[in-house]
Amino acid sequence: MRTFALGAVIVMVFVALFGAGTAAAQDDMCYQKGGTFDAEQQRCVINTGIIIDIKYPLEAVQYPFVEQTVDEFLNGIRAEYVNSFANMDTTVWSPGPWGLNIDYEVFQFSPDVLSIKFNIGDYTGGAHGNLFFRTYTFDLTQERVLTLTDLFQPGADVLGTIAPIVQQSLATQLGDMADTQWIQDGTSTLDDYASFAVTPDAQVFYFPPYQVAAYAVGPQTVSIPLADLSGVLGPMFGAVQG
Incomplete structure (x- = not known):
């Protein structure tokens, strides 16, 4: 009985692995053709x-x-x-x-x-x-349409003001997933801050996947309170906060 039971288990495992391997191969072949494998119909559907x-x-x-x-x-x-x-x-x-x-x-x-x-x-x-x-x-x-520099006083060092704040914020919120060089590379020019919005109390920057971290981490958002920028914001924004 023990021999029979052991043999049955071995056969079942073999069949399961064989079936999984076949299904995986079918999925892969179908994917290469731009489709998905329908296991019920046993058809590659494009x-x-x-x-x-x-x-x-x-x-x-x-x-x-x-x-x-x-x-x-x-x-x-x-x-x-x-x-x-x-x-x-x-x-x-x-x-x-x-x-x-x-x-x-x-x-x-x-x-x-x-x-x-x-x-x-x-x-x-x-x-x-x-x-x-x-x-x-x-x-x-x-x-x-306002550019980022339009929000600040003429001659203000916009990049020098926001970059350190954004970089520190990203490092904090990413935690163990933070890559200092990746963050630096994705926040080193004004073009890197092209996606921004102004809310009633903050300047918000948006970074898509891959810009400051791996795709798996997802998009990142950094909000800087306008009060923290009051010394360099232009009249349209600084006066409201002042």
Whole structure:
């Protein structure tokens, strides 16, 4: 009886491992063809196409120049994405349909200043999708998009002011996952701070995956209280806090 039982266990384990190995091989082969293996149907299913899901900030419609800026951005990124799909290499399929998903957040610093942050997720094949940001801070009175330096006094050392604060904050919030060189490389120029918004009490910076840490860590956000920057902010922002 013991011999029979042992033999049965060995056979069962062998079958399970063999089955798992076969399934893994099928998944891999199907993935290489741009599909997913349907175990129930025992078929490699290639499901391709494009899915676009865009949330539109209706707050923009109140201000024609804001609406125009938002429309140009959303129409442009949508057209670029569709064009990329139409011209993709059809010999290399992605496992599943392409996808573009855009959501947003709106921040009203004051009646004259409005920030819109777009969260953009896209998938064009591979192990995972991508995430990045596009932000706009509008001067509603002058009808213009503000750059980061526009928020500060003329001649202020913007990078020298915000970089140490951001780098220290990132190191703290990332903890054991922090890589000093990675953080330094992703925060060393003004271009690295292109994604920002102004809330009623803070200047907020957004960093997509890979900019300051590994993809697995996810996107990072750093908020600097406006009160901490009051000595270098321009009149539009410093006066409100002062």
